[in-house]
Amino acid sequence: MSEQTVSIVLVEDDPPTRERLSRALAGEPRFALLAAAGSLAEARAALARHVPTVLITDLRLPDGHGTDLIRETRQATPATEILVISVLGDERSVVTAIRAGAAGYLLKDGTPEELVGAVHDLLAGHSPISAAIARYLIRRIQGPHEPEEEKPQLTPREIEILYGIAKGFTYNDIAEQLGLSPHTIPTHIKNIYRKLEVHSRSEAVFAALSHRLIRLGE
Amino acid sequence: MTRQPSPALLVLLYGAALCWAIWFAFAPRPQPPAPWLIDHAVRDGRPADLPALCRSADQAVGCRMTFEVNFTHAAGMEGPWALYLPGYSSRLEVRLNGYALFDTRLAGSPGVLTQTVPLFIPLPDELLRQGSNALRLTVATWGPLSGYLSPVAVGPADALRAYYAPRAFQFVTLPRLMLSWQIAFAAILLTVWWARRRESAYLLFGLVLVCEVVGQAPLLIDVSGWSLDQLRLLHLVFVWKLVLLAHFAFHYTETPRPRWLPWLWLLPVAATMAFTALPHAAFAAFARALVFPAAFAVLLLGAGVFVRAAWRRGGWALHGVAAVIALSLVFSVHDVLVTYNQLTADRVFLGRLAMMGLLTVVGLLLIRRFAHALNRVDRFNERLRGEIAGAEAALRESLERQQAQRAAMWVARERERLTGDLHDGLAGQLLSIAAQCESPDADLPAVGQSARRALDDLRLVIDSLDDVGDDLATMLATFRDRIAPLLRAHAIALDWRMSHLPLVPGLHPSLVLEIFRILQEAVTNAVRHAGSDRLTIAVSPHEGGVRVQVIDYGSGSVAPREGGYGLASMQRRANAIGARLAITADGSGTRVTLGLPGQFPPND
Numbered sequence: 001m002s003e004q005t006v007s008i009v010l011v012e013d014d015p016p017t018r019e020r021l022s023r024a025l026a027g028e029p030r031f032a033l034l035a036a037a038g039s040l041a042e043a044r045a046a047l048a049r050h051v052p053t054v055l056i057t058d059l060r061l062p063d064g065h066g067t068d069l070i071r072e073t074r075q076a077t078p079a080t081e082i083l084v085i086s087v088l089g090d091e092r093s094v095v096t097a098i099r100a101g102a103a104g105y106l107l108k109d110g111t112p113e114e115l116v117g118a119v120h121d122l123l124a125g126h127s128p129i130s131a132a133i134a135r136y137l138i139r140r141i142q143g144p145h146e147p148e149e150e151k152p153q154l155t156p157r158e159i160e161i162l163y164g165i166a167k168g169f170t171y172n173d174i175a176e177q178l179g180l181s182p183h184t185i186p187t188h189i190k191n192i193y194r195k196l197e198v199h200s201r202s203e204a205v206f207a208a209l210s211h212r213l214i215r216l217g218e
Numbered sequence: 219m220t221r222q223p224s225p226a227l228l229v230l231l232y233g234a235a236l237c238w239a240i241w242f243a244f245a246p247r248p249q250p251p252a253p254w255l256i257d258h259a260v261r262d263g264r265p266a267d268l269p270a271l272c273r274s275a276d277q278a279v280g281c282r283m284t285f286e287v288n289f290t291h292a293a294g295m296e297g298p299w300a301l302y303l304p305g306y307s308s309r310l311e312v313r314l315n316g317y318a319l320f321d322t323r324l325a326g327s328p329g330v331l332t333q334t335v336p337l338f339i340p341l342p343d344e345l346l347r348q349g350s351n352a353l354r355l356t357v358a359t360w361g362p363l364s365g366y367l368s369p370v371a372v373g374p375a376d377a378l379r380a381y382y383a384p385r386a387f388q389f390v391t392l393p394r395l396m397l398s399w400q401i402a403f404a405a406i407l408l409t410v411w412w413a414r415r416r417e418s419a420y421l422l423f424g425l426v427l428v429c430e431v432v433g434q435a436p437l438l439i440d441v442s443g444w445s446l447d448q449l450r451l452l453h454l455v456f457v458w459k460l461v462l463l464a465h466f467a468f469h470y471t472e473t474p475r476p477r478w479l480p481w482l483w484l485l486p487v488a489a490t491m492a493f494t495a496l497p498h499a500a501f502a503a504f505a506r507a508l509v510f511p512a513a514f515a516v517l518l519l520g521a522g523v524f525v526r527a528a529w530r531r532g533g534w535a536l537h538g539v540a541a542v543i544a545l546s547l548v549f550s551v552h553d554v555l556v557t558y559n560q561l562t563a564d565r566v567f568l569g570r571l572a573m574m575g576l577l578t579v580v581g582l583l584l585i586r587r588f589a590h591a592l593n594r595v596d597r598f599n600e601r602l603r604g605e606i607a608g609a610e611a612a613l614r615e616s617l618e619r620q621q622a623q624r625a626a627m628w629v630a631r632e633r634e635r636l637t638g639d640l641h642d643g644l645a646g647q648l649l650s651i652a653a654q655c656e657s658p659d660a661d662l663p664a665v666g667q668s669a670r671r672a673l674d675d676l677r678l679v680i681d682s683l684d685d686v687g688d689d690l691a692t693m694l695a696t697f698r699d700r701i702a703p704l705l706r707a708h709a710i711a712l713d714w715r716m717s718h719l720p721l722v723p724g725l726h727p728s729l730v731l732e733i734f735r736i737l738q739e740a741v742t743n744a745v746r747h748a749g750s751d752r753l754t755i756a757v758s759p760h761e762g763g764v765r766v767q768v769i770d771y772g773s774g775s776v777a778p779r780e781g782g783y784g785l786a787s788m789q790r791r792a793n794a795i796g797a798r799l800a801i802t803a804d805g806s807g808t809r810v811t812l813g814l815p816g817q818f819p820p821n822d
Binding site: 107109110111113114130131132135165166167168169170173 | 670673681684686689691692694695696698699703706707714716718719757
């Protein structure tokens with residue numbers, strides 16, 4: 001991990017939570033919080049001024065949806081890593097964000113250490129994944145109602161890993177069963193995330209899908 | 219049902235049939251004009267008139283009559299000449315000026331029996347003499363048969379053929395055509411019956427046709443060489459035919475059969491036995507006295523059944539048969555008059571034509587009935603298909619309604635359960651938090667802790683709603699994700715040991731929530747009270763079910779702890795879902811063991 005300063009833009013509409021997250025990030029000496037925005041407009045303004053290393057954003061904002069911000073940022077500054085703030089770590093909002101280009105999520109009520117840890121993991125190339133998210137992805141990949149062209153093209157190994165996670169096996173268990181080194185599992189997960197990301201060529205499809213997902217999540 | 223013909227049409231039908239029959243039977247048939255038609259002849263040296271009839275005095279010998287007829291021929295006039303005989307029966311021999319011209323024994327003839335048939339012979343120019351010519355006609359019979367010879371016509375062939383052709387068509391060609399048709403139709407009916415034995419009407423009528431064909435065989439084959447016995451057999455077949463026809467009448471019209479009907483078979487059986495047992499003369503007497511009148515009665519019975527059915531039940535088909543029967547009666551009257559020499563002008567027998575016509579009409583009606591039966595089957599199928607489709611639709615609708623009801627019930631039950639959970643759990647916790655905040659000396663960290671507990675419980679409720687099928691492993695994986703932050707926050711290392719688990723049928727959200735709460739309680743207790751830096755959660759198949767163990771390595775005790783949380787509520791929850799809960803503790807730690815059954819009772 002580089003010893004460089006990690007610049008961060010935080011987008012969260014609830015002031016106490018924004019305050020709390022800001023405090024937690026400020027507690028880490030190598031982090032520099034460039035801006036803490038409370039709305040989509042503020043966030044866009046901040047991102048117009050800065051190119052942060054990490055963008056941390058909530059999904060539901062008073063003047064729009066965080067996925068728009070994520071997509072714009074992925075296009076404008078692909079190097080910026082994006083974390084989504086989730087209240088419950090629920091699979092729908094997280095996967096929606098991943099499809100827009102986020103690489104990870106953190107729980108809103110996590111401890112300051114967890115928050116900082118999540119940012120460091122992300123920069124180290126590790127994406128978090130829960131059993132519920134893995135299960136959700138498997139369902140989407142194998143679901144009969146999903147159009148074939150919208151199914152993520154995962155390798156059999158990646159699907160095996162998702163299965164293992166969904167069934168509650170640890171990374172070590174999964175690595176042992178698949179004959180892999182435990183350290184490679186996070187890399188595989190990161191790859192899965194990248195494959196989930198919808199690129200601009202299928203923007204329209206994604207928009208429809210994300211809207212549907214958002215409606216389902218409401 | 220059959221459409222009923224209107225009375226006016228019926229009167230028209232019967233009127234037309236009767237009028238035509240009377241006209242056909244009694245109207246004089248066209249005869250060649252006087253110069254050609256010769257009705258005076260010489261028989262055995264004495265003048266005799268034509269037509270003439272001979273009856274055999276001795277049954278064994280037969281009768282014989284010879285006529286000399288003279289006519290004048292002028293050569294070179296009106297083309298070749300011919301002899302035209304409107305009718306003769308039995309054997310016939312014709313000589314012209316001493317030369318043999320025609321002999322049925324050589325040429326064969328359809329008129330060997332009682333039927334009369336026309337004859338047309340071209341007269342060769344070489345044999346004709348200028349002026350007077352002599353024709354010699356000999357009619358000979360054998361056995362009991364009568365011989366007949368009509369007046370003779372001699373004249374230009376072209377003119378005479380115009381008289382011959384329609385007569386030949388009516389009395390030779392048409393009967394032959396109908397007979398051929400009956401042969402084919404008998405084969406069809408018997409085949410139908412063979413494939414479908416229930417249709418005894420088809421068998422009966424098929425046999426009627428077979429009898430008819432056998433009886434009329436002389437129309438198709440030359441029987442002039444047959445013995446008397448063979449010819450009599452043909453008469454016997456006629457008796458069988460009438461009895462069959464009577465039975466058929468009952469079958470076809472669906473008239474209830476009287477109990478005495480089978481006795482009718484006695485008639486042909488007795489006739490056949492008498493034929494084989496009695497001498498010729500005795501049999502002839504027996505037949506005249508008993509068999510023929512009885513056969514005629516049977517014929518009337520069959521006709522009566524048809525006519526009665528026609529008037530009782532109506533329908534074009536039965537009326538058609540009845541009309542043909544009425545027509546046949548007229549023909550029969552004609553034939554009786556001819557037989558008793560009351561109609562000497564033109565000796566033709568129409569009974570055969572009537573019978574053939576009747577059989578043809580009935581045969582056509584049988585075909586029609588067959589087609590109608592097929593139509594009925596089609597309509598029945600159609601209706602059945604419709605009814606099945608209707609029943610299926612009703613069933614599907616009922617099933618859908620049932621499913622919708624069940625789903626609605628399920629949703630209602632889940633809603634009730636969730637509402638209960640939120641009331642008992644979250645609402646109480648929020649109230650408690652509010653109360654803590656409103657207290658003058660609010661302990662903020664304690665408030666935060668309460669809020670987190672409320673949040674944890676809410677997450678469990680939400681997690682429990684995820685549809686995981688019967689997959690306990692997936693559900694426990696979700697639980698691990700939930701407790702991981704808590705353990706990290708307290709710097710407790712989680713030793714998670716998961717095995718491949720069997721599916722647990724009947725695992726539904728309310729059970730999942732209870733399991734979550736039991737495990738959450740166990741983990742919370744370990745975090746708060748054990749003082750251990752390590753927590754093992756081991757999940758494994760055990761005795762057909764699944765065993766979940768939460769093990770800490772601290773100094774906690776099993777005794778109920780302060781704050782109302784505790785073992786009592788865990789035990790209660792475990793009992794409620796049919797699981798076994800065991801908690802053991804010693805100096806080295808506490809072990810909570812939750813034994814889940816291999817399957818839960820279904821939720822509905």
